Amino acid sequence: VTSQLRRGAIEHCVLALLRDRPRYGFDLVRELSEAGELLTSEGTIYPLLARLRRDGLVVTSWQESTSGPPRRYYALTDDGRSSVAAFTSEWARFRDGVDQILGLGRARTSDPAPGRNATRATTTRPVAQPEGSA
Amino acid sequence: MDTGTEHPVVAAYLAQLDAAGGDAGLSAGRRAELRAEIRAHVDDALAATAAPDAHDDTLVIGILDRLGPIEDIVAAEIGDVPRARPRKPVGDVDPAILAGHRSALPRPSTRSVILGIAVIALLLVVVGLVAGRGTRATTVAPVPVVATATPSPEAATPSG
Numbered sequence: 001v002t003s004q005l006r007r008g009a010i011e012h013c014v015l016a017l018l019r020d021r022p023r024y025g026f027d028l029v030r031e032l033s034e035a036g037e038l039l040t041s042e043g044t045i046y047p048l049l050a051r052l053r054r055d056g057l058v059v060t061s062w063q064e065s066t067s068g069p070p071r072r073y074y075a076l077t078d079d080g081r082s083s084v085a086a087f088t089s090e091w092a093r094f095r096d097g098v099d100q101i102l103g104l105g106r107a108r109t110s111d112p113a114p115g116r117n118a119t120r121a122t123t124t125r126p127v128a129q130p131e132g133s134a
Numbered sequence: 135m136d137t138g139t140e141h142p143v144v145a146a147y148l149a150q151l152d153a154a155g156g157d158a159g160l161s162a163g164r165r166a167e168l169r170a171e172i173r174a175h176v177d178d179a180l181a182a183t184a185a186p187d188a189h190d191d192t193l194v195i196g197i198l199d200r201l202g203p204i205e206d207i208v209a210a211e212i213g214d215v216p217r218a219r220p221r222k223p224v225g226d227v228d229p230a231i232l233a234g235h236r237s238a239l240p241r242p243s244t245r246s247v248i249l250g251i252a253v254i255a256l257l258l259v260v261v262g263l264v265a266g267r268g269t270r271a272t273t274v275a276p277v278p279v280v281a282t283a284t285p286s287p288e289a290a291t292p293s294g
Contacts, residue, residue: 025171026178041202046171047210050164068177069170 003040010038011048012087015057015080022061022075025049049074057083141194144176147204154208164211172201 010032017023017031029045032038039045052058057080062070076084148169155165179197180186187193201207 024174024178026175026182029175030182041200041206042175043172043201043204043207044210046168046175047207050167050211065174065178068181069174071174071178072167072171 006038006040009091011052012084012091013038014045014048014052015076015084016088018058018074018076018080019084022073024063024071024073026071028074052080056080141188141191143191143194143198144173147198147201148172151204151207154204155211158208158212160208160211168207168211175201 013032013035014028017028023031025045028049029039029042032045033042049058049060053060053074056077058074059077060072060074062072065071151172152165152169155168160168176194176197179200180188180193183193
């Protein structure tokens with residue numbers, strides 16, 4: 001489950017990290033790791049960044065580095081910025097919806113009061129029994 | 135200063151990445167980009183450690199471990215699909231999608247074209263034969279034939 005959630009959100013997190021300034025690959029990886037191991041194989045960020053570039057959401061430039069070979073910096077385009085803005089509002093709606101469902105789930109198991117939820121939670125009721133036959 | 139990419143394990147990792155990328159159909163240009171980015175990543179990761187030592191096997195292997203299996207990177211390269219495009223208004227169809235649909239339409243093969251022509255030719259011959267018989271029949275026995283085929287009361291009545 002976590003890997004699926006991660007896969008769906010990771011590119012948006014990368015774009016969000018670029019909102020303030022251009023960053024290079026390892027810089028992004030470090031931020032994603034500190035935020036909670038959002039990237040399992042760090043090397044897969046480069047195919048992801050390549051895709052974002054092909055989609056026109058980021059642009060790149062090579063810059064000299066003091067620690068070794070030149071680094072490739074990634075910067076948001078206008079489309080990339082729009083994409084982050086759209087995801088930010090969609091994510092809030094999505095998160096609220098999931099939170100609501102998860103909250104109902106917890107209330108259902110802890111609240112045995114009769115009603116719709118209690119009927120749904122009853123697992124001993126024979127499924128095949130016709131309605132009204134009892 | 136030594137860099138992490140001079141470590142033989144890193145060199146082997148980059149060579150394997152290049153070979154796997156080639157097998158997967160990545161272009162030479164893209165493979166070169168990947169090598170350059172992974173090389174910079176290793177050096178940045180090494181520089182970020184408390185005691186950078188490009189000859190420290192454990193340190194370098196740890197960096198490669200975090201980079202992940204080569205097949206993961208190559209799979210991410212070839213299995214990508216555009217997902218983070220900005221929203222388009224409804225009805226604004228991406229021409230690339232249309233082009234994709236067009237190219238996805240089945241194209242007739244030479245074999246099926248020849249087969250089709252052969253079937254049509256056979257049908258024409260059969261139709262021609264049937265039409266020929268039909269024409270002869272209609273010339274011999276047009277509408278009046280029906281009348282002559284029905285026995286007239288005179289013909290039906292015995293003359294004697």
